[in-house]
Amino acid sequence: MTDAAYSIDPEDDDEAPAQGTPQRVDPIRARPVPRINIQAFCEDQDTAAAIQHASEDRRLAKAHVNVRLGGVEAAVTFFRSTSTPNLIIIESFLKGDALLADLDRLAEVCDPGTKVVAVGHVNDVLLYRELIKRGVSEYVVAPISVAQIIECISDIYANPDSDPVGQTVAFIGAKGGAGSSTVCHNTAFAISADLKDESVIVDLDLPFGTAGLDFNQDPIQGIAEALASPERMDEVLLDRLLSRCSDHLSLFAAPGTLDRTHEIESESCETVLDTVRNNVPWVALDVPHIWTEWAQQVVMRADHVVLTAAPDLANLRNAKNIVDQLKAKRVNDRPPYLVLNQVGIPKRPEISIKDFAQALELDPVVVIDFDAPLFGTAANNGQMIEEVSENSKAADQFRTLAYTLTDRVESKRESSSFLGSFLSSLGLSKSA
Structure with missing residues (x-):
């Protein structure tokens, strides 16, 4: 769990780089993710596509990522008959108490040690704090980029107090x-x-x-x-x-x-x-x-x-x-x-x-x-x-x-x- 809410960087592609020059892409400051299993249950096709593209990044090369549609309902149904992975990414269009109730249902079928990243569609600090209290590792507001997904997963599995990797x-x-x-x-x-x-x-x-x-x-x-x-x-x-x-x-x-x-x-x-x-x-x-x-x-x-x-x-x-x-x-x-x-x-x-x-x-x-x-x-x-x-x-x-x-x-x-x-x-x- 990170110490602060995950922020979205609005400064993407402000200027088009000159053709042929090394593009000044803001580097993704993320450590390679260890060999973990990740299951994503999305409501939106764009979110699913972003997570799928992130899974192809070199920093997630060791991780095994599966992306499905269906949100919380599909996740609860799926994990009633199988063990949960290291990390679940769950997307929901719900907000407030309705979202909390859905995640409580998911918690009932989660194994100890499973981490959860919630992707929501409302920017609510109070909701974020309540989610963190309930053990959610991170709450990210959609739409999300590939870089945000990679950095979010990396932050969860990297010790923020350790020296930066070379x-x-x-x-x-x-x-x-x-x-x-x-x-x-x-x-x-x-x-x-x-x-x-x-x-x-x-x-x-x-x-x-x-x-x-x-x-x-x-x-x-x-x-x-x-x-x-x-x-x-x-x-x-x-x-x-x-x-x-x-x-x-x-x-x-x-x-x-x-x-x-x-x-x-x-x-x-x-x-x-x-x-x-x-x-x-x-x-x-x-x-x-x-x-x-x-x-x-x-x-x-x-x-x-x-x-x-x-x-x-x-x-x-x-x-x-x-x-x-x-x-x-x-x-x-x-x-x-x-x-x-x-x-x-x-x-x-x-x-x-x-x-x-x-x-x-x-x-x-x-x-x-x-x-x-x-x-x-x-x-x-x-x-x-x-x-x-x-x-x-x-x-x-x-x-x-x-x-x-x-x-x-x-x-x-x-x-x-x-x-x-x-x-x-x-x-x-x-x-x-």
């Missing part, structure tokens, strides 16, 4: 060699170094992962050990397996060896990532360029997706397929953040940025120019771009992506950078 960012390349791992590592570094937020890079490319090399780390243990025994994962084991890269950045490294094959189970991967997510504010998932069941699940269930592509035909085709999949399966989430990488390779014919964006109906968040000396030096030295050249255009692009992902304002940074550049041009330093 956010996961899945980095995936449209094609092998597009530079997704480089984008992942440098963006996570920017989040930790510039924003001072605790971050973890999870290298999921077990045989060929480069995160250890990029940070000049050679940890003895890492993600492979966690995936081998997911049932043992807790905060203590997580701290032992993580390799510290800086004050605010840790690495869940891949073994990077070929002495054995690595078969990743979807459930094991989910268990390990949930543990990381519950202990770290930002989790950067370096997803290899494969489309297995577990890899697809990681991408689809991430809070944010960053798609890195180079401006050629194969990247465009693959990027289009990935974007279409994400739009179909993540209908309540922001579209992926597109990063165009390796732009401007000498003598290579390229698809223009404009044509690439139009084909995907998605504008790139950042465009990273080809700079072989800079990126080659960073890779060979086990450093990030910002460490090699803090004022380079590429470093600024990674900082921009970090600020965009975290919904931060970069004005302070830009002002500082401008001042530093201005003083440098005069041969002065800020400390002079």
Whole structure:
């Protein structure tokens, strides 16, 4: 039960986003719902449709949801001969004492421990208080949106006093060699170094992962050990397996060896990532360029997706397929953040940025120019771009992506950078 009445957000779709840009959809602030059974009995077709659409959201992926019509009468009849689920969502057009009487009838057939969400058609604070006194977990006023349903269910099964769950960012390349791992590592570094937020890079490319090399780390243990025994994962084991890269950045490294094959189970991967997510504010998932069941699940269930592509035909085709999949399966989430990488390779014919964006109906968040000396030096030295050249255009692009992902304002940074550049041009330093 939440502490206050569930409120409806009137600020939906005030402005239509520009075509091709990542839509500024207000994120659904809800934790994934555990494996529970939910039965909904609706009076209105629109309410039933909203609950059905909510059941298809990634946050309810573990829950088993059934939606029926008939309201309280159908629910009472149904549960006279069967046990009640973890959660019942009940809709009624009645109000006042009539609604309370109907819910009392439902309570007579409910098993202990069953929670109830009531959907009504009257905004009545006194009625809400009376419902809460009678054990109803929440009262929601119709019409209801998909986001409201997801957040309402999540609020019931999440401890409001616990620290917020971290956010996961899945980095995936449209094609092998597009530079997704480089984008992942440098963006996570920017989040930790510039924003001072605790971050973890999870290298999921077990045989060929480069995160250890990029940070000049050679940890003895890492993600492979966690995936081998997911049932043992807790905060203590997580701290032992993580390799510290800086004050605010840790690495869940891949073994990077070929002495054995690595078969990743979807459930094991989910268990390990949930543990990381519950202990770290930002989790950067370096997803290899494969489309297995577990890899697809990681991408689809991430809070944010960053798609890195180079401006050629194969990247465009693959990027289009990935974007279409994400739009179909993540209908309540922001579209992926597109990063165009390796732009401007000498003598290579390229698809223009404009044509690439139009084909995907998605504008790139950042465009990273080809700079072989800079990126080659960073890779060979086990450093990030910002460490090699803090004022380079590429470093600024990674900082921009970090600020965009975290919904931060970069004005302070830009002002500082401008001042530093201005003083440098005069041969002065800020400390002079």
